[in-house]
Amino acid sequence: MRIDEIIAAEGPTFSVELFPPKTAEATAALFDTARSLRELGPDFVSVTYGAGGSTREGTVEITRGLKEELGFETMAHLSCVGETREGLAATLDRIAEAGIENVFALRGDPPRGQEDFVQPEGGLGSAAELTAFISEGWDFTVGGACFPEVHPEAPDLETDLAYLKTKVESGASFLITQLFFDNQVYFDFVAAARAARIEVPILAGVIPVASFSQTKRICELCDASIPGRLEEAFRAAEGDEQAEFELGVAYAAQQCAELLVAGAPGIHFYALNRAPATRAVLGALRAARPWERRLGGTSDLASLSD
Numbered sequence: 001m002r003i004d005e006i007i008a009a010e011g012p013t014f015s016v017e018l019f020p021p022k023t024a025e026a027t028a029a030l031f032d033t034a035r036s037l038r039e040l041g042p043d044f045v046s047v048t049y050g051a052g053g054s055t056r057e058g059t060v061e062i063t064r065g066l067k068e069e070l071g072f073e074t075m076a077h078l079s080c081v082g083e084t085r086e087g088l089a090a091t092l093d094r095i096a097e098a099g100i101e102n103v104f105a106l107r108g109d110p111p112r113g114q115e116d117f118v119q120p121e122g123g124l125g126s127a128a129e130l131t132a133f134i135s136e137g138w139d140f141t142v143g144g145a146c147f148p149e150v151h152p153e154a155p156d157l158e159t160d161l162a163y164l165k166t167k168v169e170s171g172a173s174f175l176i177t178q179l180f181f182d183n184q185v186y187f188d189f190v191a192a193a194r195a196a197r198i199e200v201p202i203l204a205g206v207i208p209v210a211s212f213s214q215t216k217r218i219c220e221l222c223d224a225s226i227p228g229r230l231e232e233a234f235r236a237a238e239g240d241e242q243a244e245f246e247l248g249v250a251y252a253a254q255q256c257a258e259l260l261v262a263g264a265p266g267i268h269f270y271a272l273n274r275a276p277a278t279r280a281v282l283g284a285l286r287a288a289r290p291w292e293r294r295l296g297g298t299s300d301l302a303s304l305s306d
Helices: 003-008 024-038 056-068 085-097 127-137 157-169 183-195 212-222 228-236 241-262 276-288 301-305
Strands: 013-018 044-047 074-079 102-106 141-146 172-177 202-206 266-270
Touching (some): 003 013, 013 024, 013 276, 024 056, 024 276, 056 074, 056 085, 074 127, 085 127, 102 127, 127 141, 127 157, 141 157, 157 172, 157 183, 183 241, 202 241, 212 228, 228 241, 241 266, 241 276, 266 276
Parallel strands (some): 013 044, 013 266, 044 074, 074 102, 102 141, 141 172, 172 202, 202 266
């Protein structure tokens, strides 16, 4: 099923992002994670695409396996890094042959050791170009990334939104945000996007923190901020793994509930290939159904631009 159709259905969308493992043991663990999450009925699972060839060959196979073996609706990530047009076309053909209907189009981060993105010879230079390339040649639903705290390479929000609009005009029918912890950042971003006439659904990207040190490293890599009071609470745990896990789950559950009450169309969990934290948060949301208390009965935050 196509993700734009899933999002358009009644009720919020819940999805989980996983990454291709590098070993057979890690692959088995990934499928155990997926089986555990399957019981809570995520609407789709996405699989990331490694830069510079690190794990990209596994993306299609893992995405195919999650769909065929476990019955998930799936989305394969695809990036421009290190790829020619011919290479991208071959990968897209493989995705289509696997029966996958959804692709997440990214420019991609530079490979490790390379400071700036360099457009590959014979390749593409942006997510908008990749989105247009996919839309013109294949029958996929295409999603795109967005950055509530502004893309690190954009000088300001206005410039970032102007580029995001070209991505949508090129064929992206929904967006997923980079991870964030302050919901007001998301609310303000959606209001600004609607004012810029970006009308597609914007799913909120949330990471249920299981390890503070790991999450802090991820935030430093993607320029996502951690609110001071939340960081203080994690530091008060003094490295106690169970205390960090409990705090991370409690915070994410509250964060997601507030987002859904306010009208976010869905939550995209950055699960880091582990089930317990995401499972706990999604289970709590399924039980509490906070979206049934939705303010004003809106399905997305479009009203903020009125």
